[in-house]
Amino acid sequence: MKFLQNLPIIILATVLSSCGSTKQVTSTYWVNSAKVDCDAGAGQATCLQVTKSDDYENAEWSLFYSTINGFNFEPGYLQKIEVTETTLDSENVPADASSIKYDLIKVLEKKQDPKLAIHDIWATTHINGEQIESTNNVPTLEINTTEMRASGTNGCNNYTGEIKNINASTIEFGAIASTRKMCMDMAIPDSFDKAFNTISTYKKEGLTLSFYNESGDEVLRFKKVD
Template sequence: MKTILFLLISTVLGAVACESQSDNNTETWWINSSKVACTGVGPMSCLQIQKSEELDPDGAWELFYSDIKGFDYEPGNIYQIKLKVTDRAEPTPADASSKVYELVEVMSKKADPALRLTNIWKLTQVGEIQNPTGFRSEAALTFEFDASMKTYVGNMGCNSVRGEIKENDGQKLLLGPGATTMKACPDMAVEQAISQALIDTRGYKVENNQLYLMNEAGQTLMTFQAVD
Protein backbone atom coordinates (compact mmCIF):
# COMPACT_ATOMS: atom_id res chain seq x y z
CA MET A 1 0.00 0.00 0.00
CA LYS A 2 2.84 2.37 0.88
CA THR A 3 4.48 1.58 -2.45
CA ILE A 4 1.32 2.47 -4.37
CA LEU A 5 0.91 5.71 -2.41
CA PHE A 6 4.53 6.60 -3.07
CA LEU A 7 4.08 6.00 -6.81
CA LEU A 8 0.92 8.15 -6.90
CA ILE A 9 2.66 11.02 -5.10
CA SER A 10 5.67 10.74 -7.39
CA THR A 11 3.42 10.81 -10.46
CA VAL A 12 1.55 13.90 -9.25
CA LEU A 13 4.77 15.72 -8.35
CA GLY A 14 6.27 14.81 -11.71
CA ALA A 15 3.22 16.13 -13.55
CA VAL A 16 3.33 19.38 -11.58
CA ALA A 17 7.04 19.77 -12.31
CA CYS A 18 6.50 19.18 -16.03
CA GLU A 19 3.63 21.67 -16.13
CA SER A 20 5.74 24.25 -14.28
CA GLN A 21 8.62 23.71 -16.70
CA SER A 22 6.22 24.05 -19.65
CA ASP A 23 4.89 27.33 -18.25
CA ASN A 24 8.45 28.62 -17.88
CA ASN A 25 9.03 27.93 -21.57
CA THR A 26 5.86 29.76 -22.65
CA GLU A 27 5.88 33.43 -23.67
CA THR A 28 3.28 35.92 -24.90
CA TRP A 29 4.22 38.01 -27.93
CA TRP A 30 2.62 40.66 -30.10
CA ILE A 31 3.27 40.50 -33.86
CA ASN A 32 3.02 43.70 -35.89
CA SER A 33 0.96 43.98 -39.07
CA SER A 34 3.89 44.12 -41.49
CA LYS A 35 7.36 42.71 -41.94
CA VAL A 36 10.34 44.97 -42.55
CA ALA A 37 13.55 44.54 -44.48
CA CYS A 38 16.43 43.30 -42.33
CA THR A 39 19.78 41.58 -42.66
CA GLY A 40 20.60 38.21 -41.08
CA VAL A 41 23.03 35.97 -42.91
CA GLY A 42 21.76 37.93 -45.93
CA PRO A 43 18.93 40.30 -46.90
CA MET A 44 15.56 39.07 -45.60
CA SER A 45 12.28 40.28 -44.13
CA CYS A 46 11.64 40.13 -40.39
CA LEU A 47 8.60 40.03 -38.18
CA GLN A 48 8.26 42.87 -35.69
CA ILE A 49 7.49 41.72 -32.14
CA GLN A 50 6.83 42.92 -28.62
CA LYS A 51 7.40 40.42 -25.80
CA SER A 52 4.75 41.42 -23.27
CA GLU A 53 1.29 40.60 -21.95
CA GLU A 54 -0.04 44.04 -22.96
CA LEU A 55 0.65 45.80 -26.25
CA ASP A 56 2.45 49.12 -25.85
CA PRO A 57 1.23 51.28 -28.78
CA ASP A 58 4.12 53.68 -28.22
CA GLY A 59 6.68 50.95 -27.59
CA ALA A 60 9.47 49.95 -29.92
CA TRP A 61 9.09 46.83 -32.06
CA GLU A 62 11.93 44.32 -31.97
CA LEU A 63 13.07 42.56 -35.15
CA PHE A 64 12.62 38.77 -35.11
CA TYR A 65 14.99 36.91 -37.44
CA SER A 66 13.77 33.33 -36.99
CA ASP A 67 10.46 31.56 -37.66
CA ILE A 68 7.63 30.27 -35.48
CA LYS A 69 6.55 26.68 -36.13
CA GLY A 70 2.82 26.40 -36.79
CA PHE A 71 2.25 30.18 -37.11
CA ASP A 72 0.56 31.19 -40.37
CA TYR A 73 1.30 34.91 -40.58
CA GLU A 74 -0.95 37.16 -42.67
CA PRO A 75 0.24 40.77 -43.16
CA GLY A 76 -2.23 43.50 -42.26
CA ASN A 77 -3.11 41.96 -38.89
CA ILE A 78 -1.79 42.54 -35.39
CA TYR A 79 -1.49 39.23 -33.49
CA GLN A 80 -1.22 38.29 -29.85
CA ILE A 81 0.19 34.79 -29.62
CA LYS A 82 1.37 32.34 -27.01
CA LEU A 83 4.41 30.32 -27.99
CA LYS A 84 6.83 27.79 -26.54
CA VAL A 85 10.52 28.61 -26.57
CA THR A 86 13.00 25.76 -26.17
CA ASP A 87 16.71 25.19 -26.79
CA ARG A 88 17.62 23.77 -30.17
CA ALA A 89 19.37 20.41 -30.10
CA GLU A 90 23.11 20.55 -30.70
CA PRO A 91 24.83 21.04 -33.02
CA THR A 92 23.10 24.28 -34.05
CA PRO A 93 23.41 25.13 -37.79
CA ALA A 94 25.39 28.30 -38.45
CA ASP A 95 22.38 30.06 -40.00
CA ALA A 96 19.85 28.97 -37.34
CA SER A 97 18.77 30.35 -33.98
CA SER A 98 19.84 28.56 -30.82
CA LYS A 99 16.15 28.55 -29.84
CA VAL A 100 13.12 26.80 -31.31
CA TYR A 101 9.85 28.77 -31.39
CA GLU A 102 6.56 26.89 -31.63
CA LEU A 103 3.04 28.34 -31.67
CA VAL A 104 0.83 27.31 -28.75
CA GLU A 105 -2.18 29.56 -29.37
CA VAL A 106 -3.29 32.58 -31.40
CA MET A 107 -4.86 34.66 -28.64
CA SER A 108 -6.10 37.47 -30.90
CA LYS A 109 -5.91 38.61 -34.52
CA LYS A 110 -7.12 42.08 -35.49
CA ALA A 111 -6.82 44.10 -38.68
CA ASP A 112 -4.44 47.02 -38.20
CA PRO A 113 -6.44 50.26 -38.65
CA ALA A 114 -3.24 52.21 -39.32
CA LEU A 115 -2.89 50.50 -42.71
CA ARG A 116 -5.97 52.32 -44.04
CA LEU A 117 -3.64 55.24 -44.68
CA THR A 118 -1.53 53.24 -47.14
CA ASN A 119 -2.48 54.29 -50.68
CA ILE A 120 -1.86 56.77 -53.44
CA TRP A 121 -4.15 59.77 -52.92
CA LYS A 122 -5.07 62.65 -55.24
CA LEU A 123 -5.30 66.00 -53.48
CA THR A 124 -8.74 67.52 -54.08
CA GLN A 125 -8.68 70.38 -51.56
CA VAL A 126 -6.26 72.18 -49.28
CA GLY A 127 -7.79 74.98 -47.24
CA GLU A 128 -9.99 76.93 -49.68
CA ILE A 129 -8.05 75.78 -52.76
CA GLN A 130 -9.95 73.24 -54.87
CA ASN A 131 -8.26 70.63 -57.09
CA PRO A 132 -4.76 72.15 -57.11
CA THR A 133 -2.45 71.14 -59.94
CA GLY A 134 1.26 71.20 -60.71
CA PHE A 135 2.70 74.53 -61.75
CA ARG A 136 4.29 73.26 -64.96
CA SER A 137 2.42 70.04 -65.75
CA GLU A 138 -1.03 71.16 -64.55
CA ALA A 139 -1.53 67.53 -63.46
CA ALA A 140 -3.36 66.63 -60.26
CA LEU A 141 -1.19 66.55 -57.14
CA THR A 142 -0.75 63.13 -55.54
CA PHE A 143 0.59 61.87 -52.24
CA GLU A 144 1.62 58.32 -51.34
CA PHE A 145 1.43 57.24 -47.69
CA ASP A 146 3.05 53.95 -46.64
CA ALA A 147 1.98 53.05 -43.11
CA SER A 148 4.20 49.97 -43.01
CA MET A 149 7.38 51.84 -43.93
CA LYS A 150 6.17 54.95 -42.03
CA THR A 151 6.89 57.28 -44.93
CA TYR A 152 5.06 59.72 -47.16
CA VAL A 153 5.97 61.38 -50.45
CA GLY A 154 4.00 63.95 -52.42
CA ASN A 155 3.84 66.68 -55.03
CA MET A 156 3.14 70.13 -53.64
CA GLY A 157 2.71 71.86 -56.98
CA CYS A 158 6.20 73.25 -57.44
CA ASN A 159 8.37 71.01 -55.25
CA SER A 160 8.07 67.44 -54.03
CA VAL A 161 8.25 66.46 -50.38
CA ARG A 162 9.32 63.27 -48.62
CA GLY A 163 9.02 62.64 -44.89
CA GLU A 164 8.39 60.32 -41.97
CA ILE A 165 5.10 59.24 -40.43
CA LYS A 166 5.93 59.68 -36.75
CA GLU A 167 2.58 58.56 -35.25
CA ASN A 168 -0.32 56.65 -36.79
CA ASP A 169 -2.82 54.54 -34.88
CA GLY A 170 -5.68 54.65 -37.38
CA GLN A 171 -6.94 57.99 -36.03
CA LYS A 172 -4.04 60.02 -34.70
CA LEU A 173 -1.49 61.14 -37.28
CA LEU A 174 1.71 63.11 -36.81
CA LEU A 175 3.95 63.75 -39.79
CA GLY A 176 7.62 64.58 -39.47
CA PRO A 177 9.06 67.61 -41.26
CA GLY A 178 9.56 66.64 -44.87
CA ALA A 179 12.61 67.16 -47.05
CA THR A 180 11.71 69.11 -50.18
CA THR A 181 13.29 69.94 -53.49
CA MET A 182 14.34 73.58 -53.87
CA LYS A 183 12.68 74.83 -57.06
CA ALA A 184 11.33 78.38 -57.18
CA CYS A 185 7.98 79.09 -58.83
CA PRO A 186 6.19 82.41 -59.40
CA ASP A 187 3.18 81.32 -57.36
CA MET A 188 3.91 79.35 -54.17
CA ALA A 189 0.46 79.72 -52.57
CA VAL A 190 -0.54 76.06 -53.05
CA GLU A 191 2.81 74.78 -51.83
CA GLN A 192 2.74 76.96 -48.74
CA ALA A 193 -0.81 75.83 -47.93
CA ILE A 194 0.14 72.15 -48.28
CA SER A 195 3.33 72.57 -46.26
CA GLN A 196 1.46 74.23 -43.39
CA ALA A 197 -1.30 71.61 -43.50
CA LEU A 198 1.26 68.80 -43.18
CA ILE A 199 2.79 70.52 -40.15
CA ASP A 200 -0.62 71.03 -38.50
CA THR A 201 -1.97 67.51 -39.13
CA ARG A 202 -2.83 65.62 -35.93
CA GLY A 203 -5.47 63.14 -37.10
CA TYR A 204 -7.25 61.62 -40.08
CA LYS A 205 -10.20 59.60 -41.23
CA VAL A 206 -10.94 57.52 -44.33
CA GLU A 207 -14.50 57.46 -45.64
CA ASN A 208 -15.87 56.47 -49.07
CA ASN A 209 -12.36 56.29 -50.59
CA GLN A 210 -11.58 59.77 -49.34
CA LEU A 211 -8.83 60.74 -46.90
CA TYR A 212 -9.27 63.72 -44.59
CA LEU A 213 -6.26 65.16 -42.76
CA MET A 214 -7.32 67.15 -39.70
CA ASN A 215 -5.82 69.46 -37.12
CA GLU A 216 -5.95 69.17 -33.33
CA ALA A 217 -9.47 70.64 -33.26
CA GLY A 218 -10.77 68.12 -35.81
CA GLN A 219 -11.00 70.66 -38.65
CA THR A 220 -10.22 69.33 -42.13
CA LEU A 221 -6.97 70.68 -43.56
CA MET A 222 -6.71 68.59 -46.72
CA THR A 223 -8.98 66.20 -48.61
CA PHE A 224 -7.75 63.43 -50.90
CA GLN A 225 -9.40 60.92 -53.25
CA ALA A 226 -8.01 57.39 -53.49
CA VAL A 227 -6.24 56.71 -56.79
CA ASP A 228 -5.92 52.91 -56.42
Protein backbone atom coordinates (compact mmCIF):
# COMPACT_ATOMS: atom_id res chain seq x y z
CA MET A 1 0.00 0.00 0.00
CA LYS A 2 2.89 2.32 0.76
CA PHE A 3 4.19 1.88 -2.80
CA LEU A 4 0.75 2.70 -4.28
CA GLN A 5 0.49 5.79 -2.09
CA ASN A 6 3.86 7.01 -3.33
CA LEU A 7 3.14 6.19 -7.01
CA PRO A 8 1.79 9.67 -7.97
CA ILE A 9 4.92 11.26 -6.51
CA ILE A 10 7.13 8.89 -8.52
CA ILE A 11 5.23 9.64 -11.74
CA LEU A 12 5.40 13.39 -11.10
CA ALA A 13 9.13 13.21 -10.46
CA THR A 14 9.61 11.22 -13.69
CA VAL A 15 7.64 13.77 -15.69
CA LEU A 16 9.58 16.67 -14.19
CA SER A 17 12.84 14.89 -14.91
CA SER A 18 11.77 14.29 -18.50
CA CYS A 19 10.74 17.91 -18.97
CA GLY A 20 13.98 19.11 -17.50
CA SER A 21 15.97 17.22 -20.18
CA THR A 22 14.40 19.13 -23.10
CA LYS A 23 14.70 22.75 -24.12
CA GLN A 24 12.52 24.58 -26.63
CA VAL A 25 13.20 27.88 -28.37
CA THR A 26 11.61 29.74 -31.27
CA SER A 27 13.71 30.82 -34.26
CA THR A 28 13.14 32.56 -37.58
CA TYR A 29 14.81 31.37 -40.80
CA TRP A 30 14.94 32.36 -44.41
CA VAL A 31 14.92 29.21 -46.56
CA ASN A 32 16.67 29.54 -49.91
CA SER A 33 14.84 28.83 -53.16
CA ALA A 34 16.98 25.83 -54.10
CA LYS A 35 18.35 22.75 -52.42
CA VAL A 36 21.98 21.73 -52.96
CA ASP A 37 23.91 18.47 -52.87
CA CYS A 38 25.18 17.52 -49.43
CA ASP A 39 26.63 14.59 -47.53
CA ALA A 40 23.87 13.47 -45.17
CA GLY A 41 25.89 10.73 -43.48
CA ALA A 42 24.13 7.85 -45.22
CA GLY A 43 25.28 9.05 -48.64
CA GLN A 44 24.68 11.94 -50.99
CA ALA A 45 21.42 13.84 -50.60
CA THR A 46 20.01 17.31 -51.18
CA CYS A 47 19.72 19.77 -48.31
CA LEU A 48 17.87 23.00 -47.62
CA GLN A 49 19.90 26.20 -47.33
CA VAL A 50 18.94 28.48 -44.45
CA THR A 51 20.01 31.70 -42.79
CA LYS A 52 18.89 33.50 -39.65
CA SER A 53 19.93 36.82 -41.18
CA ASP A 54 17.10 39.04 -42.37
CA ASP A 55 19.33 40.28 -45.21
CA TYR A 56 18.84 37.13 -47.28
CA GLU A 57 20.23 38.74 -50.46
CA ASN A 58 23.72 39.00 -48.92
CA ALA A 59 23.47 36.18 -46.40
CA GLU A 60 25.89 33.34 -45.85
CA TRP A 61 23.66 30.32 -46.45
CA SER A 62 24.15 27.24 -44.28
CA LEU A 63 23.30 23.66 -45.14
CA PHE A 64 20.35 22.33 -43.14
CA TYR A 65 20.60 18.56 -42.73
CA SER A 66 17.44 17.97 -40.65
CA THR A 67 13.73 17.94 -41.45
CA ILE A 68 11.36 20.77 -40.51
CA ASN A 69 8.09 19.09 -39.65
CA GLY A 70 5.15 20.69 -41.43
CA PHE A 71 7.30 22.75 -43.84
CA ASN A 72 6.65 22.54 -47.58
CA PHE A 73 9.71 23.47 -49.65
CA GLU A 74 8.90 25.12 -53.00
CA PRO A 75 11.72 25.43 -55.57
CA GLY A 76 12.10 28.98 -56.84
CA TYR A 77 10.61 30.62 -53.74
CA LEU A 78 12.32 32.22 -50.76
CA GLN A 79 10.40 31.56 -47.56
CA LYS A 80 10.69 33.23 -44.17
CA ILE A 81 9.51 30.80 -41.51
CA GLU A 82 9.11 30.61 -37.75
CA VAL A 83 10.01 27.29 -36.15
CA THR A 84 10.36 25.73 -32.73
CA GLU A 85 13.67 24.05 -31.95
CA THR A 86 13.28 21.35 -29.34
CA THR A 87 16.48 19.91 -27.89
CA LEU A 88 15.86 16.23 -27.19
CA ASP A 89 17.21 14.05 -24.43
CA SER A 90 20.47 12.73 -25.89
CA GLU A 91 19.87 9.30 -24.32
CA ASN A 92 16.82 8.82 -26.55
CA VAL A 93 18.38 10.05 -29.80
CA PRO A 94 19.93 7.53 -32.23
CA ALA A 95 23.61 8.09 -33.03
CA ASP A 96 22.93 9.21 -36.61
CA ALA A 97 19.94 11.45 -35.81
CA SER A 98 19.67 15.12 -34.92
CA SER A 99 19.41 16.02 -31.24
CA ILE A 100 17.07 18.91 -32.18
CA LYS A 101 13.53 18.54 -33.48
CA TYR A 102 12.28 21.30 -35.78
CA ASP A 103 8.57 22.10 -36.15
CA LEU A 104 7.05 24.77 -38.36
CA ILE A 105 4.94 27.37 -36.54
CA LYS A 106 4.02 29.44 -39.60
CA VAL A 107 5.27 30.86 -42.90
CA LEU A 108 5.88 34.57 -42.32
CA GLU A 109 6.69 35.54 -45.90
CA LYS A 110 7.07 33.90 -49.31
CA LYS A 111 8.41 35.54 -52.48
CA GLN A 112 9.63 34.43 -55.87
CA ASP A 113 13.42 34.43 -56.00
CA PRO A 114 14.75 37.21 -58.29
CA LYS A 115 17.60 34.87 -59.28
CA LEU A 116 15.06 33.03 -61.44
CA ALA A 117 15.43 35.86 -63.94
CA ILE A 118 18.73 34.32 -65.12
CA HIS A 119 17.45 30.73 -64.99
CA ASP A 120 17.76 30.18 -68.74
CA ILE A 121 20.01 29.29 -71.68
CA TRP A 122 22.36 32.02 -72.91
CA ALA A 123 24.61 32.45 -75.97
CA THR A 124 27.83 34.45 -75.77
CA THR A 125 27.99 37.70 -77.78
CA HIS A 126 31.09 39.38 -76.26
CA ILE A 127 34.27 38.23 -74.51
CA ASN A 128 36.21 40.97 -72.68
CA GLY A 129 34.29 43.60 -74.62
CA GLU A 130 35.09 42.07 -78.02
CA GLN A 131 32.11 40.96 -80.09
CA ILE A 132 32.13 37.39 -81.37
CA GLU A 133 31.89 37.53 -85.14
CA SER A 134 31.63 33.81 -85.82
CA THR A 135 28.19 32.19 -85.76
CA ASN A 136 29.63 28.66 -85.55
CA ASN A 137 30.34 26.93 -82.23
CA VAL A 138 29.33 29.94 -80.14
CA PRO A 139 29.94 29.40 -76.40
CA THR A 140 26.76 28.91 -74.37
CA LEU A 141 25.77 28.91 -70.71
CA GLU A 142 22.76 27.23 -69.16
CA ILE A 143 21.99 28.42 -65.62
CA ASN A 144 19.74 26.26 -63.46
CA THR A 145 19.13 28.15 -60.22
CA THR A 146 16.70 25.55 -58.82
CA GLU A 147 19.38 22.84 -58.97
CA MET A 148 22.29 25.32 -58.55
CA ARG A 149 24.01 23.97 -61.66
CA ALA A 150 25.70 25.53 -64.68
CA SER A 151 26.52 23.87 -67.99
CA GLY A 152 27.19 24.64 -71.63
CA THR A 153 29.95 24.68 -74.23
CA ASN A 154 32.98 26.94 -74.59
CA GLY A 155 32.75 26.60 -78.37
CA CYS A 156 34.69 23.35 -78.39
CA ASN A 157 34.28 21.45 -75.12
CA ASN A 158 31.19 20.83 -73.01
CA TYR A 159 31.35 21.80 -69.34
CA THR A 160 29.21 21.37 -66.23
CA GLY A 161 29.55 22.39 -62.61
CA GLU A 162 28.03 23.68 -59.39
CA ILE A 163 26.84 27.18 -58.56
CA LYS A 164 28.18 27.52 -55.01
CA ASN A 165 26.46 30.77 -54.15
CA ILE A 166 24.29 33.36 -55.87
CA ASN A 167 22.33 36.43 -54.82
CA ALA A 168 20.79 39.36 -56.65
CA SER A 169 24.13 40.58 -58.05
CA THR A 170 26.98 38.17 -57.18
CA ILE A 171 27.62 34.60 -58.28
CA GLU A 172 30.25 32.03 -57.34
CA PHE A 173 30.85 28.86 -59.34
CA GLY A 174 32.28 25.69 -57.90
CA ALA A 175 34.55 23.19 -59.64
CA ILE A 176 33.82 22.92 -63.37
CA ALA A 177 34.28 19.62 -65.22
CA SER A 178 34.97 19.76 -68.95
CA THR A 179 35.60 17.46 -71.90
CA ARG A 180 39.10 17.68 -73.40
CA LYS A 181 38.72 17.84 -77.17
CA MET A 182 41.14 19.86 -79.30
CA CYS A 183 39.42 21.85 -82.02
CA MET A 184 40.93 23.48 -85.10
CA ASP A 185 40.64 26.99 -83.63
CA MET A 186 40.91 27.26 -79.84
CA ALA A 187 41.09 31.07 -79.63
CA ILE A 188 37.44 31.59 -78.60
CA PRO A 189 37.23 28.53 -76.29
CA ASP A 190 40.42 29.53 -74.49
CA SER A 191 39.31 33.17 -74.12
CA PHE A 192 35.90 32.06 -72.86
CA ASP A 193 37.41 29.74 -70.24
CA LYS A 194 39.82 32.39 -68.99
CA ALA A 195 37.04 34.99 -68.72
CA PHE A 196 34.63 32.55 -67.10
CA ASN A 197 37.12 31.83 -64.32
CA THR A 198 37.16 35.52 -63.32
CA ILE A 199 33.38 35.97 -62.93
CA SER A 200 32.36 37.71 -59.71
CA THR A 201 29.14 39.68 -60.34
CA TYR A 202 26.37 39.84 -62.92
CA LYS A 203 23.65 42.10 -64.27
CA LYS A 204 20.61 41.28 -66.40
CA GLU A 205 19.04 43.95 -68.58
CA GLY A 206 16.19 42.78 -70.79
CA LEU A 207 17.44 39.80 -72.81
CA THR A 208 21.12 40.56 -72.09
CA LEU A 209 23.14 39.00 -69.26
CA SER A 210 26.59 40.42 -68.43
CA PHE A 211 29.24 39.07 -66.07
CA TYR A 212 31.98 41.14 -64.43
CA ASN A 213 35.27 40.43 -62.66
CA GLU A 214 36.18 41.72 -59.20
CA SER A 215 37.40 45.00 -60.70
CA GLY A 216 34.01 45.62 -62.30
CA ASP A 217 35.15 44.97 -65.88
CA GLU A 218 32.72 43.13 -68.15
CA VAL A 219 34.28 39.79 -69.09
CA LEU A 220 31.34 37.98 -70.73
CA ARG A 221 28.09 39.10 -72.31
CA PHE A 222 25.26 36.81 -73.35
CA LYS A 223 21.90 37.03 -75.07
CA LYS A 224 18.93 34.84 -74.20
CA VAL A 225 18.47 31.85 -76.47
CA ASP A 226 14.90 31.60 -77.83
